[in-house]
Amino acid sequence: MNQPSADQGFRPPQQARSRESLQKVLAAAEHVLAGQGIEEFTVGAVAEQAGMSVGAIYRRFSGKNQLLYAVKDQVLGQLETGVSEALRAAEPGLTGIVVAFTQALARTFARHDRIFPELLDSQRAEGRDRGLRALATIQDDFVQAARPWLEEIRRPDRDQAIRMVARTTIGSCVHRAASGRYWPDGLNWTAWATETTGMALAYLTLPEESGPA
Numbered sequence: 001m002n003q004p005s006a007d008q009g010f011r012p013p014q015q016a017r018s019r020e021s022l023q024k025v026l027a028a029a030e031h032v033l034a035g036q037g038i039e040e041f042t043v044g045a046v047a048e049q050a051g052m053s054v055g056a057i058y059r060r061f062s063g064k065n066q067l068l069y070a071v072k073d074q075v076l077g078q079l080e081t082g083v084s085e086a087l088r089a090a091e092p093g094l095t096g097i098v099v100a101f102t103q104a105l106a107r108t109f110a111r112h113d114r115i116f117p118e119l120l121d122s123q124r125a126e127g128r129d130r131g132l133r134a135l136a137t138i139q140d141d142f143v144q145a146a147r148p149w150l151e152e153i154r155r156p157d158r159d160q161a162i163r164m165v166a167r168t169t170i171g172s173c174v175h176r177a178a179s180g181r182y183w184p185d186g187l188n189w190t191a192w193a194t195e196t197t198g199m200a201l202a203y204l205t206l207p208e209e210s211g212p213a
Helices: 018-035 044-052 052-058 064-088 094-111 118-123 125-152 158-179 189-205
Strands: none
Touching: 018 044, 018 064, 018 118, 044 052, 044 064, 052 064, 064 094, 064 118, 064 125, 094 125, 094 158, 094 189, 125 158, 158 189
16 A cells, blocks of 8 residues: 555554455455445445454444545555556567556556446545546656657657657546446457557657648
């Protein structure tokens, strides 16, 4: 769990058994969100899924909203870690960086595909702030990872181009997660990553056409 969790009144446990108990609660919360949606998401439903008493949940969380924040914080932390690790292990070159970035996004969103729409729909101000911090982090990681390969970019402003790709790719990913159940594109997340990589590299590496003489 990341430090922002403490800002919401929740402090991650230090003992191993308590951490295991917390993970059990968060896994149950994800299960309820995925299967029943935000309208049926209650502390009671999570407690039943986790095989715990309602009181045990309330001893750790103040209520439904704090529990939702904890789920979102964990998922976003996994996104940040996944992107960072993928970029460090990427194949050298601009193509390797773009492939690693889109695939890392796709893996995390695919793993939590059924709960992202619920988390996005239920955002409170603190949840939005946590989400924006995560998006800023993964964008900065991508830009920094791409810097050694900027010479491969054929756009006039290379730095602007790589930031454009970062924001467009992230935006596409979030939009797809939010709207996919209402406006499906017929792709799985792996195919989305492949297609998005191709578009990003075409934009970055094809010479910009000059305007009319």
